[in-house]
Amino acid sequence: MSDIGLVIVGAAGRMGQTLIRTVHAMDGMHVAGAIERPGSPFLGRDAGELAGIGIINVPITDDPLAAFAGADGVLDFTSPDASVEFAGYAAQARIAHVIGTTGFTPAHEAQVAAAAHHATIVKSGNMSLGVNLLAVLVEQAARALDAGDFDIEVLEMHHRHKVDAPSGTALLLGEAAAKGRAIALAENSVRVRDGQTGPREAGTIGFATLRGGSVIGEHSVFLAGPGERITLSHEAGDRGVFAHGAARAALWAHGRKPGLYSMLDVLGLNT
Numbered sequence: 001m002s003d004i005g006l007v008i009v010g011a012a013g014r015m016g017q018t019l020i021r022t023v024h025a026m027d028g029m030h031v032a033g034a035i036e037r038p039g040s041p042f043l044g045r046d047a048g049e050l051a052g053i054g055i056i057n058v059p060i061t062d063d064p065l066a067a068f069a070g071a072d073g074v075l076d077f078t079s080p081d082a083s084v085e086f087a088g089y090a091a092q093a094r095i096a097h098v099i100g101t102t103g104f105t106p107a108h109e110a111q112v113a114a115a116a117h118h119a120t121i122v123k124s125g126n127m128s129l130g131v132n133l134l135a136v137l138v139e140q141a142a143r144a145l146d147a148g149d150f151d152i153e154v155l156e157m158h159h160r161h162k163v164d165a166p167s168g169t170a171l172l173l174g175e176a177a178a179k180g181r182a183i184a185l186a187e188n189s190v191r192v193r194d195g196q197t198g199p200r201e202a203g204t205i206g207f208a209t210l211r212g213g214s215v216i217g218e219h220s221v222f223l224a225g226p227g228e229r230i231t232l233s234h235e236a237g238d239r240g241v242f243a244h245g246a247a248r249a250a251l252w253a254h255g256r257k258p259g260l261y262s263m264l265d266v267l268g269l270n271t
């Protein structure tokens with residue numbers, strides 16, 4: 001089978017540069033395009049040179065439609081507004097769209113779901129194998145441990161540049177816990193605590209956010225009961241784990257029928 005060509009949008013970002021290095025190094029795919037926004041100082045630069053792997057003859061442009069027209073898939077770690085826009089273009093070009101962007105509002109989520117009627121979209125708050133396996137374990141633990149006895153709290157830490165909270169991964173893990181408990185996360189989550197909060201309400205799922213330094217991504221789910229506590233954790237040591245997952249998702253999605261898929265689908269972990 002011939003290589004698939006992937007366009008990397010947000011090519012100059014932390015994930016964009018990691019994706020360029022990962023796709024260039026992986027068998028079965030190549031970097032077919034690299035996109036940044038109009039006015040970006042990176043326009044015209046070679047994507048490989050920017051990512052530190054030398055010239056690969058892929059200039060960074062601000063024309064996603066032209067780039068998508070000649071490609072097989074898009075890898076997108078940008079911003080929610082940009083990802084919604086790219087979903088429309090990917091649907092027009094009939095190519096797979098892998099969305100790693102986080103921080104979506106319910107309105108953004110609805111727009112992505114609408115685009116998925118015509119596009120093959122894989123979207124996940126975390127593309128790593130480890131976090132998706134962790135989500136399966138969290139769901140099982142939440143199901144096994146009674147809500148009256150075991151309180152669930154999700155703690156995350158990321159680098160100082162991160163702009164959304166709780167992280168996409170924290171929300172993904174919260175959703176897994178809620179699924180295990182057969183409750184809706186939106187109606188049972190506590191996202192902020194400050195001042196005279198009163199005692200903890202049984203059955204809720206709490207979130208706490210830390211930001212600082214260069215931390216790539218750390219997540220823990222605590223199940224705290226009477227006299228004992230279980231902690232399920234994941235630490236990302238390299239952004240390559242997200243990029244590798246995204247590239248794998250693009251291979252999986254290529255040629256698949258339109259729909260909104262998750263990394264659990266890609267990894268065969270969806271129960």
Ligand SMILES: NC(=O)C1=CN([C@@H]2O[C@H](COP(=O)(O)OP(=O)(O)OC[C@H]3O[C@@H](n4cnc5c(N)ncnc54)[C@H](OP(=O)(O)O)[C@@H]3O)[C@@H](O)[C@H]2O)C=CC1
Nearest residue numbers: 010013014015036037077078082100101102125126127242
């Ligand atoms: N799902 C997962 O596994 C992971 C998800 N993420 C998520 O990915 C996103 C990006 O993270 P990160 O790489 O650290 O962020 P960066 O800010 O380093 O990179 C984002 C890049 O996207 C560019 N961009 C934004 N809007 C557009 C647009 N309309 N057209 C073209 N380019 C655009 C930005 O340009 P400019 O600076 O000009 O705005 C920037 O270069 C975040 O939402 C993060 O949470 C990160 C890691 C893993």
Ligand SMILES: O=C(O)C1=N[C@H](C(=O)O)C[C@H](O)C1
Nearest residue numbers: 102125162167168169216217
């Ligand atoms: O912004 C990041 O860096 C990360 N974002 C994702 C998230 O919001 O969970 C995934 C990863 O933890 C890194």
